[in-house]
Amino acid sequence: MHHDAAGSLGLRERKKRRTRQAIAAAALRLFAERGFDETTIADIAAAAEVAPRTFFSYFPSKEDVVFAEIDDRLADVRERLDRRPPGETPLATMRRVVLETMEALAAEHGQFAAARIKLMLERPALQARALQRLYDAEHELTERLQTICPALDPSDAAVVVGATVGGLQAAIMYCRTHGYEPAELNAALDRALGIMERGLASLPALTTAPENGPA
Amino acid sequence: MHHDAAGSLGLRERKKRRTRQAIAAAALRLFAERGFDETTIADIAAAAEVAPRTFFSYFPSKEDVVFAEIDDRLADVRERLDRRPPGETPLATMRRVVLETMEALAAEHGQFAAARIKLMLERPALQARALQRLYDAEHELTERLQTICPALDPSDAAVVVGATVGGLQAAIMYCRTHGYEPAELNAALDRALGIMERGLASLPALTTAPENGPA
């Protein structure tokens, strides 16, 4: 090797990385400008200066390009899980990771994050894809929880993760669709975690028979 | 009108209903026989004895035909929710509806139910679609919960439904992928409901710091 400049990455890898990012950036920009359906693969390829055929060697489908960066986020979550100090209870770990991740997301100010959300809310196909990714992530979390808590019944572990992810997701979507500020979102998440830790039976409204007779 | 035979349904409606069912049945049969991707719209249309173009006036996409009957199931759930006796607490309603629905599903023996599940597990696109339907159903459930419990905070209602649906879904999927019998599934659901009612903190494994130092 000659120089090995640019941090231990061969020319090939660097170029691929740049191309991938160029395609993703072009795609998200065009999606934001004209909409998802109104943008063709040919448009994206032209804007990224590659051949249309090349698009599919970087992303398996037009939908996948929307989630290009999300895998990096998942890596962050994994890292936060690994950073668990000895003595921290699993529940505390959960709470910490959730709040840290939200903080990181808010701080990041991702230019594309907002666009992605908007796209997802508009295009059912994208929403479906996002839900599936979340579902896949659930599996990984369940496995991790089992590793941390060998004493926990495997089916219970699945339930714990499913309920937690489902509850948090509902809280986040509620806040989003109701124009909450980040601070309010954090409060809502904290509240949601509390409900799930203490149980639904801790909500008086759920254990009291409501008046349901009409006048 | 001459007779008004066949229960207050015009010839037109009856025919449409039959056509719709014919298409769905042909599609599910072919999917089961050769697989989803290996079956074309033309195949389905031929088997159902309609023109290919007609398929799309009954179902918006090839994927949607897989979920043809599911809307009827949802109607059942709605009815069960309405059948709430006065004095029943919301938590009890939840528990009752879940268990009744599972019983109905098990009793039904749907020939297509198993095939549908298999398809969903194989085809990511179908799994995504199913998750989205579940997500949409969550919204409706949240609205209903709010109607029943005006005292409940709207964001809390979303969390309650999200956590419940997420937890139950996780339990069901766990049982399915681990070859549980219907009886075991019921037990698992009961257990899951208990966890969510009493809270995650009621699981000792989650509130005890595990040993995490290696040897």
Added chain:
DNA sequence: GTAAAAACTTGCAACAGCTGCAAAATTAAC
């Protein structure tokens, strides 16, 4: 430094899902 090998890009052709449109067939209404 050059030549061979490996990896990546590209163009071409083709298939399948899906849509709009207008003609043909069917059902309903009078």
Added chain:
DNA sequence: GTTAATTTTGCAGCTGTTGCAAGTTTTTAC
């Protein structure tokens, strides 16, 4: 039985997606 409304159908066309066979670029070996 005639007319109006609705449904089915065929057609033409676009887009996403894939396989294949060049052509190009980067890497590796000498």
